[in-house]
Amino acid sequence: MAYLDHTKIGFIGFGNMASALADGFIASGKVPAEHLYACAGHFDALKTRTEARGMHAAGDAAALVDAADLVVIAIKPVMIERVLAPLAGALANKPMISVAAAWDCAAYENLLPGTRHLSTVPNTPVSIGEGVIACEREHTLTADERTLAGELLGSVGTVVEVENRLLSVAGTVGGCGPAFIAMVIEALGDAAVKHGIPRAVAYEMVSQMVAGTAKLQLATGAHPGAMKDAVCSPGGTTIKGVAELEACGLRSAFIRAIDAIEG
Template identity: 55%
Template sequence: MMAPNRTGNVTRIDTVQVGFIGFGNMGRAMAEGLIRTEAISAGRLYACASDYQRLAERAESVGIRPRKDVASLVNSVDMIVVAVKPHVVEQVLVPVAKQLVGKPIISIAAGWSCADLERILPGTNHLSSMPNMPVAVNEGVIICEGEHTLTERQDKLARSVLSLLGSVEDVDSSLLAAAGTVSGCSPAFVAMMIEALGDAAVKHGVPREMAYRITSQTFAGTARLQLESGRHPAIMKDAVCSPGGSTIKGVSALEAAGIRSALIRAIDAIEA
């Protein structure tokens, strides 16, 4: 028997039940991050996906409750996270449009703005956002579109949930794609740089595990220093570069290789 439909009127983070429509890499990362905080227990997280057997194995291993279809998931929860591929958003959500009324919907589907969701789900309460993979360890960035249809209470609850996963940044609709691209794709670029610097360390005799460890911690520490100090990155770079020293020689080599333009071109290629 299907459970009674939850109304979506819950406003407290310690009682809210969250459902993931789609449970791929990003949906799972968000769920893992929420569980890590212990603010939302695994037993209050639900998920559905096209491959139920695989979903059940992944979800039940961490205590998340799998559901066989979207309708039963929507009935079970107070808040919905739309985590399916962008090209199937409409076919997944439209059949349950009436059930979604009154419940806060957080979309993490790339390319789906407030206007896009309103076109297929008029009269519902939704927020478009773009998280990145570090949400799994509560150090992510969640880009949220400034335009949304959540009520004031729903918006407060949604932000309480999302802020458990990292830094929540609001942007105008016109900047949603660009900001989401920088935050969403940069973890791959950073991972490439960690790998490359790790290889350089190994080349000069440092054990590989140690090479990755010190490189990753250097990235994390440098990022934390910039966030907490608010210093311009160029000032931080200059602080390490002594006249005629080793760091400025390395910086010169990176400039000659076009590191700045390469990173800018990476974003240009995605946004083209």
């Protein structure tokens, strides 16, 4: 079985998600930067970004696959067939982790039959080791490769394995959710600024409140409704705010956002 600190990892595509993963891997201390490779469409820009991290820039996808022990598919979903089909032979002996939305096990088996792959959907907080990574239960990795993939992904966040049919919605909640929560942080920050708190202080306070509340739920396993109730005194200030949020349809708005993405 390969060990993580001896595994060379190659990113086909080096956009925001791949960059976040690379930053998280490096920050974890479990993957040396010099063991990370990437290829992308614009080589000069890629080289600048990889060299800044101590990584290697590959001239093209074929060179990347040749250099890597494990390949991360991080290109746009519409590009996968065009980029990967010519590499079918080279990829036959390389474990793959996909972070491309909508590309599940069945889709890869159709395009690259006989290859070894795992489909995942991470989110951007992986860059600081606080991500959530949804993984499809069905995969074609060997047992050792699946263990290695779990260790790799676990170094940057919480890995949640879901049934095949649930990968899309799990990825939507985890992957799109940071944008929604950022909007909440911004809105509460604006409210604080409206009432006189300096913006930098407002964002620091709100972000820590969000982080602390999430950590409290994870630590205790408490139902979110019970956590809300614990702050709402009879006739108090919090319940008045909760009632106003309910009147504005806060919860239904979040549910409708997920519904809109999932179609």
